Amino acid sequence: MATIKIDEREMPNVITNCVSDSVASIFNTIFGAVPEYDGDDNSKNVGDGVVGVISFVGDASWILMLALPKDSAETLAEKFCGFAVDYDCPDMGDVIGELANVMAGDIVARMGVEGVKVAMSLPTVLRGQNVEPFMPKGLPDKKMHYSILGKDIMIKMAVARSDEMMGATPGA
Amino acid sequence: MAYDGKKVLVVDDSSVMRQIIKKNLKELGFADISDAEDGAAGLKKLGEGSFDLVVSDWNMPKMTGIEFLKAVRADAGMKGTNFIMVTSEADKAKIVEAVEAGVSQYIVKPFNANQLEEKIKAIFK
Numbered sequence: 001m002a003t004i005k006i007d008e009r010e011m012p013n014v015i016t017n018c019v020s021d022s023v024a025s026i027f028n029t030i031f032g033a034v035p036e037y038d039g040d041d042n043s044k045n046v047g048d049g050v051v052g053v054i055s056f057v058g059d060a061s062w063i064l065m066l067a068l069p070k071d072s073a074e075t076l077a078e079k080f081c082g083f084a085v086d087y088d089c090p091d092m093g094d095v096i097g098e099l100a101n102v103m104a105g106d107i108v109a110r111m112g113v114e115g116v117k118v119a120m121s122l123p124t125v126l127r128g129q130n131v132e133p134f135m136p137k138g139l140p141d142k143k144m145h146y147s148i149l150g151k152d153i154m155i156k157m158a159v160a161r162s163d164e165m166m167g168a169t170p171g172a
Numbered sequence: 173m174a175y176d177g178k179k180v181l182v183v184d185d186s187s188v189m190r191q192i193i194k195k196n197l198k199e200l201g202f203a204d205i206s207d208a209e210d211g212a213a214g215l216k217k218l219g220e221g222s223f224d225l226v227v228s229d230w231n232m233p234k235m236t237g238i239e240f241l242k243a244v245r246a247d248a249g250m251k252g253t254n255f256i257m258v259t260s261e262a263d264k265a266k267i268v269e270a271v272e273a274g275v276s277q278y279i280v281k282p283f284n285a286n287q288l289e290e291k292i293k294a295i296f297k
Contacts, residue, residue, distance in 0.1 A: 026282060029282045030282045081188055081191070081192055082192065082195065083191075085188070090187070091187055091188050091191075094186040094187050094188035094189070095188050097186065098186050098188060098189055098281075101231065101260045101281075102260045102281045102282050103260075104260065105259065105260025105261050105262050105263075105280070105281065106260070106262055108261070108262070108263050109262035109263045109264070112263050112264070112265075120231075122231055122232075122233065
């Protein structure tokens with residue numbers, strides 16, 4: 001088991017590196033283009049969009065969010081499925097959940113190679129304006145913005161609990 | 173290779189993934205394709221009639237793909253069914269677990285129609 005040091009100012013490098021490598025690899029495989037990195041502005045949001053959330057537990061407990069603005073979701077969903085998917089249709093949730101799921105599977109494998117064992121949850125998909133989960137205070141998070149096929153994508157990672165919180169009684 | 177006489181069951185909790193896999197299978201020549209939304213529903217369908225091939229996701233609610241595979245291999249009437257696991261679980265330990273449980277072929281997502289065809293050809297060669 002690997003020990004992940006949690007610095008409250010920064011996401012652990014092993015997570016950030018595995019996520020950015022996975023974004024490049026998975027999106028290139030699915031969409032035939034390498035996403036362009038557009039920076040890590042933590043104040044930038046997606047507006048009206050769809051968000052796929054996956055939790056990881058194990059040597060590191062953290063969450064991954066894949067957020068797509070409405071027009072990105074519509075364009076990428078059609079490319080992914082080979083048929084158009086309406087933004088308001090439940091199938092849109094399936095597509096974004098599936099994209100997050102495929103990325104997460106790849107991240108688990110990449111982290112395993114780095115000696116960090118984690119298991120992933122099933123995806124939860126949300127839709128709305130600037131949707132983001134509330135995370136515990138004092139733990140690091142990071143946004144990474146990309147564009148692919150001229151459409152924006154946002155990835156957010158957040159540590160869900162520190163080593164000190166492992167096994168603590170809720171509310172204590 | 174003609175697959176029009178082969179019966180296939182696609183099991184995935186994502187309706188979109190079921191549609192994508194069914195579309196790929198139709199393009200490969202399969203005509204008789206059923207689907208189910210999780211392992212429990214898949215097991216019920218397998219019990220109602222014999223299938224030549226199951227294409228199943230791993231991560232599903234109620235009954236996961238690996239639990240479904242183990243249940244199929246433990247049933248005297250179903251244990252010979254060809255079983256392809258299509259999953260995002262790229263971790264080596266997961267692949268080993270599926271092989272030990274008796275999976276026929278394993279595809280890591282994202283995949284394309286050619287990769288699915290290769291796995292199917294390997295089964296029906």
